[in-house]
Amino acid sequence: MFIQGFHLTQTDASGMPILEDAYFSFPEGSYTVLLSENVLSATAFLKMLAGEYHPVTGTLRVDHQDPYTLTESQKRRWLTDVGVIFSDFKLFSDRTVVENILFILRAKGFWDKDSLGAVNILLNKAGLGAKANLLPEALTEGERQLVMALRAMIFRPRLLLADDPFQGVEESAFRILFKFLSELNKSGTTIVISARQAAFLEEAKKLGEGQTIRWMQLDGGKLHSLEEKVS
Amino acid sequence: MNLISRLGYVIKEGFLQVIRAGGLSVAVIVIIAATLLQLSLFLGVSRVLDHAFSSANQKFEMAVFLSASTTQADTARLQNFLSGDTRVESFQLITKEVALQDFRKDPSIDQMVKALGENPLTDSFTVVLKNGVAGEADSLAADLKKESHVEDVSYGKGEWETVSNLARVIRWAGLLMASLVFLTALFIVANTLTLALWARREDMLSMVRLGAPVWMRWGPYLCEGIIQGLMGSVIVMVVLEVVRRVAGEALQKYGGFDILATLPFQEWLSLYLNLLVMGGVIGMLGAFWALQKKWVKELL
Structure with missing residues (x-):
């Protein structure tokens, strides 16, 4: 998906500016990492892109459509192509890991008789095969984060918005998740993620060989392109 | 799906x-x-x-009392009438002698009858209506009362x-x-x-x-x-x-x-x-x- 923002201004609940008169574009198939000292700003920015947080002024275009002008059914169709990893998008506490992931396949209309097998293969790849039938409460915070990420990626969305998906993830899971994100991006998915600056930058440099990542900084309402690339 | x-x-x-x-x-x-x-x-x-x-409804009955002057021909005519009526399931003639025998089973009534010296009762018919036509009891009673020798028709209308x-x-x-x-x-x-x-x-x-x-x-x-x-x-x-x-x-x-x-x-x-x-x-x-x-x- 191709994302463009024109003259966008966004504030938080207290009226503090998160974004001021910003112009940006995320081309189709791009991989953008949003660095921010203020975690809430990055979250609000991503939620704005996800059609959940209406900008105060300006225009947002996702594939030449403004998600805030869509009807409910149009928005649901639009969401079919969007994967999200937000900390408040918790896993369903009364469903097992497998059921949580199968749910999204049903919701997006990708469920078929082979889905269970495919999900189990994915969980094995992610090192969660033994925990497939556990409830989320039996997982570590990092494992839950990984399951949330798998849930957002399994249906190969055209746009993936992830709010600090590496938070709390152990090193091995970090590598797996980074690899999954890279593979997803290579298959054409536009990725926009937020991350804590220092920790992610160092790890990404080590892992991101052959991957073009666009870095942006969001602080004090200003969005800067850092033009730093890992390749 | x-x-x-x-x-x-x-x-x-x-x-x-x-x-x-x-x-x-x-x-x-x-x-x-x-x-x-x-x-x-x-x-x-x-x-x-x-x-x-x-x-x-299935057992709805009415009693048709005939006057004392009713002749056998009158009774036969009434029997024909009841036989031809579509609302009637069955009927039975109760002669005044049979009715008296029934009454005498009660000792107090028996004493009263003895005191009277003669049978005060009249012949009557017990008519059983067809299933589901209890609601038409009124019209049948009216039709029966038109007959010259029918004195009274009783079927507990009020109670019903x-x-x-x-x-x-x-x-x-x-x-x-x-x-x-x-x-x-x-x-x-x-x-x-x-x-x-x-x-x-x-x-x-x-x-x-x-x-x-x-x-x-x-x-x-x-x-x-x-x-x-x-x-x-x-x-x-x-x-x-x-x-x-x-x-x-x-x-x-x-x-x-x-x-x-x-x-x-x-x-x-x-x-x-x-x-x-x-x-x-x-x-x-x-x-x-x-x-x-x-x-x-x-x-x-």
């Missing part, structure tokens, strides 16, 4: 949600069972009355009308009470299910934000209500079946009250099917009502 697959998912999720809701599910099932028990009492009374009236009116009042009152009980149950079930929805509001919000379609969001909740309703119905059916088998026999044995035992099983089966439908409807409407709450609609 095709329709059957979706239906399977909704039913499975509905069952799981009944289990997940735990205590609240039990509360809803108990409320529905209590409501259906009350409704079945009203329905039961109504059915017993129907059955009793149906039996009474009183009982019939009373039954009608009981039926309407039962219907009114049943409606009130139904609405009250609906209100309680809806509010209890609202509590269950409130407990799952975060999940509901996640479903919407993950882009789950309407059938995935609403279906399991409606199905949950229907399943709880059906479970309430089954409890009441079991209770009533125990009452039918155990209490019915006991009542017949010790009290001579045989209405439970003699009510045909088809009537009970019909009652059970009604209960199943009502339970399902209460559960579904209760869930639908709960889903109509403003905050739920905003979420879902």
Whole structure:
């Protein structure tokens, strides 16, 4: 998906500016990492892109459509192509890991008789095969984060918005998740993620060989392109 | 996903949600069972009355008294009239001698008759009406009274009308009470299910934000209500079946009250099917009502 923002201004609940008169574009198939000292700003920015947080002024275009002008059914169709990893998008506490992931396949209309097998293969790849039938409460915070990420990626969305998906993830899971994100991006998915600056930058440099990542900084309402690339 | 697959998912999720809701599910099932028990009492009374009236209809009799001057030819003419009438099932001539013999079985009347010295009674006919034409007793009586030698026609018109009116009042009152009980149950079930929805509001919000379609969001909740309703119905059916088998026999044995035992099983089966439908409807409407709450609609 191709994302463009024109003259966008966004504030938080207290009226503090998160974004001021910003112009940006995320081309189709791009991989953008949003660095921010203020975690809430990055979250609000991503939620704005996800059609959940209406900008105060300006225009947002996702594939030449403004998600805030869509009807409910149009928005649901639009969401079919969007994967999200937000900390408040918790896993369903009364469903097992497998059921949580199968749910999204049903919701997006990708469920078929082979889905269970495919999900189990994915969980094995992610090192969660033994925990497939556990409830989320039996997982570590990092494992839950990984399951949330798998849930957002399994249906190969055209746009993936992830709010600090590496938070709390152990090193091995970090590598797996980074690899999954890279593979997803290579298959054409536009990725926009937020991350804590220092920790992610160092790890990404080590892992991101052959991957073009666009870095942006969001602080004090200003969005800067850092033009730093890992390749 | 095709329709059957979706239906399977909704039913499975509905069952799981009944289990997940735990205590609240039990509360809803108990409320529905209590409501259906009350409704079945009203329905039961109504059915017993129907059955009793149906039996009474089948045995509806009238007595036709002839005047003292009636000749055999007059009696024969009246017999022809009754034979040709479509409302009459059967009739029997009771001569004044036979009637007197019957009266004399009561010693006090026997003394009175002895004092009189002659038979004061007249010939009469006992007429049995066909099944279901008890309501036409008035017109038949009027037709009979037109006959020259018919002195009087007696069929307990007043009593019949009183009982019939009373039954009608009981039926309407039962219907009114049943409606009130139904609405009250609906209100309680809806509010209890609202509590269950409130407990799952975060999940509901996640479903919407993950882009789950309407059938995935609403279906399991409606199905949950229907399943709880059906479970309430089954409890009441079991209770009533125990009452039918155990209490019915006991009542017949010790009290001579045989209405439970003699009510045909088809009537009970019909009652059970009604209960199943009502339970399902209460559960579904209760869930639908709960889903109509403003905050739920905003979420879902």
